[in-house]
Amino acid sequence: MLLDDDQVLIEKILDGSKLSFEELMKKYNKKIYNFVIRMVRNDEVAIELTQDFFIKIFSVLHKYNFQYKFSTWAYRICYNLVIDHIRKNQVYVDSLNGDNISQKRLVESKNFISEDGFDNLEKDEVKTYLWKTVDQIPMKYRELILMRYLQELKYDEIAEISGLPVGTVKNRIFKAKELLRKEIEKDGMFA
Amino acid sequence: MECLRDEKIQHYLEKSLSSVEASRIRDHLIVCKKCQLKYQQYVQMENGLADPVYTEPPAQIVKNVMKRIYVKLPTYSSIFALIAASMVLLVSWIYIYFDFSNNSLIQALKLTSNSTYNWIGQVIKIISNIFSSVYAIFKSINKFFEIIFNVNIGIEIFGFSVLILSMILVYAIYLLLVKRSGKQKI
Numbered sequence: 158m159l160l161d162d163d164q165v166l167i168e169k170i171l172d173g174s175k176l177s178f179e180e181l182m183k184k185y186n187k188k189i190y191n192f193v194i195r196m197v198r199n200d201e202v203a204i205e206l207t208q209d210f211f212i213k214i215f216s217v218l219h220k221y222n223f224q225y226k227f228s229t230w231a232y233r234i235c236y237n238l239v240i241d242h243i244r245k246n247q248v249y250v251d252s253l254n255g256d257n258i259s260q261k262r263l264v265e266s267k268n269f270i271s272e273d274g275f276d277n278l279e280k281d282e283v284k285t286y287l288w289k290t291v292d293q294i295p296m297k298y299r300e301l302i303l304m305r306y307l308q309e310l311k312y313d314e315i316a317e318i319s320g321l322p323v324g325t326v327k328n329r330i331f332k333a334k335e336l337l338r339k340e341i342e343k344d345g346m347f348a
Numbered sequence: 349m350e351c352l353r354d355e356k357i358q359h360y361l362e363k364s365l366s367s368v369e370a371s372r373i374r375d376h377l378i379v380c381k382k383c384q385l386k387y388q389q390y391v392q393m394e395n396g397l398a399d400p401v402y403t404e405p406p407a408q409i410v411k412n413v414m415k416r417i418y419v420k421l422p423t424y425s426s427i428f429a430l431i432a433a434s435m436v437l438l439v440s441w442i443y444i445y446f447d448f449s450n451n452s453l454i455q456a457l458k459l460t461s462n463s464t465y466n467w468i469g470q471v472i473k474i475i476s477n478i479f480s481s482v483y484a485i486f487k488s489i490n491k492f493f494e495i496i497f498n499v500n501i502g503i504e505i506f507g508f509s510v511l512i513l514s515m516i517l518v519y520a521i522y523l524l525l526v527k528r529s530g531k532q533k534i
Binding site for chain 2: 179204285331
């Protein structure tokens with residue numbers, strides 16, 4: 158069987174290579190942490206959950222089936238960990254229901270002006286605003302948007318991770334984007 | 349043609365429509381300013397979403413996980429030191445218990461080693477000296493207890509303590525070796 162990069166690393170980890178696990182962590186750290194922090198919206202909890210995720214991955218790595226893609230398997234573990242935490246702690250972090258967002262001003266905007274100046278600044282502002290709006294949409298939409306764009310997963314992979322039918326995943330992502338578009342338009346943030 | 353629903357525009361953007369339907373939407377977009385604007389907003393959003401704003405994860409995550417997963421393994425030198433210590437203690441105990449200092453065989457060996465200059469004789473001499481020193485230390489400790497606490501513990505009890513201590517050391521060596529050979533359990 159032909160192994161991909163992740164699977165080669167996993168084989169080395171199972172053989173006791175410490176460096177390979179560090180490499181695997183560094184590869185996924187950014188995407189996992191960003192997914193978690195956007196789901197729980199708390200720095201400390203996000204750090205704790207990300208650490209728990211890697212420890213969990215390490216402890217169940219021997220159960221990983223090489224016939225499947227490692228990233229999908231790992232993201233499912235991450236998703237379950239986050240959902241469990243949210244359920245246990247009764248953290249309901251949805252807030253986009255009408256005018257909430259429109260009152261929020263863009264606090265941070267990257268001071269980035271490139272050669273063609275204004276256009277890029279505007280684009281960057283829209284992007285920052287867009288991602289801030291993503292943080293505010295209801296969780297059932299947000300989790301799918303994060304999986305689709307932050308973790309760069311395909312619809313069928315998201316369906317596998319979330320346990321939803323592919324059709325539902327697609328519809329919810331469309332609905333989420335409609336919600337985002339309307340919010341951004343309402344605030345006049347489109348370039 | 350009626351204005352396009354958001355969902356239709358998104359399908360069009362994802363190229364998930366039939367060619368007939370896609371061309372109908374394209375035609376509509378050419379003539380309808382409202383839908384054109386909506387389409388452009390979706391394009392802009394799609395670009396923004398495809399290029400996420402990432403927060404840099406704190407460096408402590410990797411460090412903490414590595415520390416928690418990979419516990420420091422014992423070094424070979426520490427294992428060898430323990431083996432040496434337990435060997436000395438075990439043999440000392442045998443020496444004391446069987447009173448080897450007065451044993452005729454040992455005396456004979458000592459005499460042989462004194463008269464021989466080969467390496468076996470030298471080794472016997474060294475071992476015998478080490479044991480004599482350990483024996484002397486035990487005697488001194490015993491004397492110390494006798495003077496301070498007025499108790500005579502007896503060389504046998506010291507010998508027994510040495511035996512127990514050496515057993516503990518042997519067990520510690522076993523644990524360390526198991527830890528090393530297992531590397532990190534997964």
